[in-house]
Amino acid sequence: MGFARLRTVDVARATGYSVQQVRDLERLGVLPPAARAENGYRGYTDAHVRALHVYRGLAVAVGPVEARRLLARLRTVPLEEAAAAVDVLHAGLARERDEVLAAERALELVEAEVHRAGFDGEVGAVDSMTIAELAQALGVRPSALRFWEEQGLVVPERVTSRRARRYGPAAIGAARVVVALRGAGHGIPAVRDIVAALDGVEGRAEARRALTERLESIAVRSIALLRAGADLAALIEDAAQD
Known part of the structure; x- marks a missing residue:
């Protein structure tokens, strides 16, 4: 030394x-x-x-x-x-940035009210996904998606008689926003309020502001x-x- x-x-x-x-x-x-x-x-x-x-x-x-x-x-x-x-x-920060950018793309689809559009990146161009497919695409456990469903954050498009969940583009978009917001440290109640308001102009603006702040924070780090x-x-x- x-x-x-x-x-x-x-x-x-x-x-x-x-x-x-x-x-x-x-x-x-x-x-x-x-x-x-x-x-x-x-x-x-x-x-x-x-x-x-x-x-x-x-x-x-x-x-x-x-x-x-x-x-x-x-x-x-x-x-x-x-x-x-x-x-x-370095890879972790890059991954966090990619997650937020994907959430912004998902938010754009929500804002455009595209209900049958596909998604870029990990999700691919699909109409719907199983819980296992969505969890893998988002890098979370299926149990996280089940918990978010319980909390009213991400609701499947439908649940079959065998309890198999299917997530449509709207739910996939909401899930991407949830991942980014949770990664930014937002608690469940705050995320619930933002996701619940995505159909409104103010809700989408709040989500976009939160995602922008997340990108700025990652840049500083x-x-x-x-x-x-x-x-x-x-x-x-x-x-x-x-």
Whole structure:
């Protein structure tokens, strides 16, 4: 890690954290333990500063809890595994963005009141889907669709005598909107209100606003991850050499 030469206050100034936050983040494992001088004072290195810059970006991109877990992991796994873990973060953000874009396309169909149109992407051009097909297309479990049905969010077009559900284009579109809104952190009551209002101008406007905010949030998280990139690469390489 190099020769310890930075004081806690130096690290705080270099990273924008307070002295107490630096100590807390070391205690939480974001930073590896600092060397201690004979007088008991902490001694940090540039690697500690780099780790805090990485943590800031990761905390924005994936949340502080996951950022702490990931940093601890990156310091202990082989180089190729650490690099793969970072690739997963980028892929996850891309997947979230695709989900929101698909929801926007679905909303456009709702707005146009196209009841027999197909869907692009994972859904394909179909008139209806089974619960298993829709769950696979959305990347959720069938149990999630059943729960949403119970909550009045996504209602099947029909249920056969054998309890087999069929979802038409309107229900598929609503399901896409639900996935995006739930991914954005909206609770069931808020999602229910938006979905229930999709037939009205105000409801569609609210759904579009929520989806736009979701895209903006993903963009902020993506930029934060990109900004952490150089320090993240150096952190991974330093760990691999230890």
